[in-house]
Amino acid sequence: MSFVLYLINGISLGSVYAIIALGYTMVYGIAKMLNFAHGDVIMIGSYVSFITFSQMGVNPIVSVVMSMVVCTLLGVVIERVAYKPLRKATSPLAVLITAIGVSYFLQNAALLIFGANPVSFTSVVTLSPLKLAGGDLVISGTTIVTIVLCLIIMGCLMIFIKKTKAGQAMLAVSEDKDAAQLMGINVNATIALTFAIGSGLAAIAGVLLCSAYPTLTPYTGSMPGIKAFTAAVFGGIGSIPGALIGGILLGVIEILGRAYISSQLSDAIVFAVLIVVLLVKPSGILGKPMREKV
Amino acid sequence: MAMLEIENIEVFYGVIQAIKGISFQVNEGEVIALIGANGAGKTTTLQTITGMISPKKGSVIFNGTDITKIPGHKIVGMGMAHVPEGRRVFSQLSVLENLKMGAYTRKDKTEIEETLATVYKSFPRLEERKNQPAGTLSGGEQQMLAMGRALMSRPKLICMDEPSMGLSPILVDEIFNIITEISKAGTTVLLVEQNAKKALSIADRAYVLETGNIVLSGDAKELMNNEQIKKAYLGE
Numbered sequence: 001m002s003f004v005l006y007l008i009n010g011i012s013l014g015s016v017y018a019i020i021a022l023g024y025t026m027v028y029g030i031a032k033m034l035n036f037a038h039g040d041v042i043m044i045g046s047y048v049s050f051i052t053f054s055q056m057g058v059n060p061i062v063s064v065v066m067s068m069v070v071c072t073l074l075g076v077v078i079e080r081v082a083y084k085p086l087r088k089a090t091s092p093l094a095v096l097i098t099a100i101g102v103s104y105f106l107q108n109a110a111l112l113i114f115g116a117n118p119v120s121f122t123s124v125v126t127l128s129p130l131k132l133a134g135g136d137l138v139i140s141g142t143t144i145v146t147i148v149l150c151l152i153i154m155g156c157l158m159i160f161i162k163k164t165k166a167g168q169a170m171l172a173v174s175e176d177k178d179a180a181q182l183m184g185i186n187v188n189a190t191i192a193l194t195f196a197i198g199s200g201l202a203a204i205a206g207v208l209l210c211s212a213y214p215t216l217t218p219y220t221g222s223m224p225g226i227k228a229f230t231a232a233v234f235g236g237i238g239s240i241p242g243a244l245i246g247g248i249l250l251g252v253i254e255i256l257g258r259a260y261i262s263s264q265l266s267d268a269i270v271f272a273v274l275i276v277v278l279l280v281k282p283s284g285i286l287g288k289p290m291r292e293k294v
Numbered sequence: 295m296a297m298l299e300i301e302n303i304e305v306f307y308g309v310i311q312a313i314k315g316i317s318f319q320v321n322e323g324e325v326i327a328l329i330g331a332n333g334a335g336k337t338t339t340l341q342t343i344t345g346m347i348s349p350k351k352g353s354v355i356f357n358g359t360d361i362t363k364i365p366g367h368k369i370v371g372m373g374m375a376h377v378p379e380g381r382r383v384f385s386q387l388s389v390l391e392n393l394k395m396g397a398y399t400r401k402d403k404t405e406i407e408e409t410l411a412t413v414y415k416s417f418p419r420l421e422e423r424k425n426q427p428a429g430t431l432s433g434g435e436q437q438m439l440a441m442g443r444a445l446m447s448r449p450k451l452i453c454m455d456e457p458s459m460g461l462s463p464i465l466v467d468e469i470f471n472i473i474t475e476i477s478k479a480g481t482t483v484l485l486v487e488q489n490a491k492k493a494l495s496i497a498d499r500a501y502v503l504e505t506g507n508i509v510l511s512g513d514a515k516e517l518m519n520n521e522q523i524k525k526a527y528l529g530e
Contacts, residue, residue, distance in 0.1 A: 165398070172384055172395055178346060179382040184370035184399035184447065288386075 001136045006259045007252060012143040012212065014251020015150030019205040020228030021235070021243035022157065023198030029174045029238035030194045033092070036099040037078060038202060039225015040106035043218060045071040045203030046210045047114055050121050060124040068203040075199025076192050078102055084188065110218035123211035142211045149208065153201060154244050161240070166193060174238070230274050236287025245285055297322045297451055297482055298343070303352030305338050312338045314506040315352065320451065325473070325483040327493035327514060329527060330503035336486040337379055339503070340453050344376040345369045357450070371399040375449035379456045381440040385429030389420055392428050392439055396446030413442040416472060434465040441472065452476065453484045458492060470496055490527035494518045
């Protein structure tokens, strides 16, 4: 019975990774850059939720929405101020290094504002645990909400891209920015929208993550950020279903590895699996093979 | 009145001047050819017109409006379409999705369907392959798709960059026949071509570009008999 519990917890943790991975994969697919500050946006979102919900006692849903608004604005501002001026830079390294700089900037700004001491996050989920198999299997409310929310977000996002004009614009920009502009698509606005969506989702991921693992520090976002990036690469960067599969596999491997092999080695196992996957299929599980431009 | 007026534009790539002050005009209903060798500045000129790059000096006037400073994505909606060099179709999207993308700025759903029907009429092969990813089409079919996609915006002026590039002679003939059809249907055409012979054969007037300057211009039929042109561009 404990295996089933580990599996469910793994799926839940993986769902959080998947939601974060969406931010990486969409930004990579559309702006062709790795936004390494994405993990730190999660941390900022968690602090917003901590202050409004745990300290001020705001309604949990309102608190999550406030956190989303702050993260969405933050994502758009980061793109506008730090990345957009570098879009035509000759070396793609310029924007990558800037992203790392933004990441440190956010961490240190949080240190300055919130201090280095960890704070204890109260779970925003009030749903009571689900008892199955005569009480042998207890699944926490947070776990259930996380998995369900992840599936809803994935579904909505796929419908958004398939059915709306803005979604179609994202597809066009991800394939060819210049050709997209010739169709009358506002490329800058489309990239800004991608950052807005990714960062808004990061806020949800942050709240869910801190509800399950309640210690919040200015560094909380960095490890899940790196793991979610790994999940995005694992599933095939640029692919939305890839982010879901990559995230969940990563979460399950991490939890099972921690339970059955070694709790200290769980991260090493996660990254070892990534290396193996990339050796066998360099473009990730659902990634499309790179095509050379003719 | 001229539909498109280019007034003394100068374009730079860093410190290198690609266009050294050229002026020309396109009148409604005309087919205008812009010919010249590699690196003469033909593509740069076209990209300046459709707002992909901005000139350092000079202006682009379209239907009486100065569009020099207007962002590129807004120009399509004003009635100017651009078929880029190398087709640039969205290879992972289907043929139909590519065509719909061409109508991105339009909101009139039923009329979009009508335009789609006329595009399919001009390019029956696109209809046969409408659900196929564009990347799986042959070069000629991709060229047709790129042209069809541009027509989906119902342009008054269509700018085409090297439509014959990399195509077999039979396909080149087919593409040029279609360009003539597009013109007959009432769309003004600005054509950039290295294949000077073909371009001059269907154009009304032509401009010859050499290293960023217009060195010759005039009636297409006359240019075809010009000794200089014959030597430099027609290989006679």
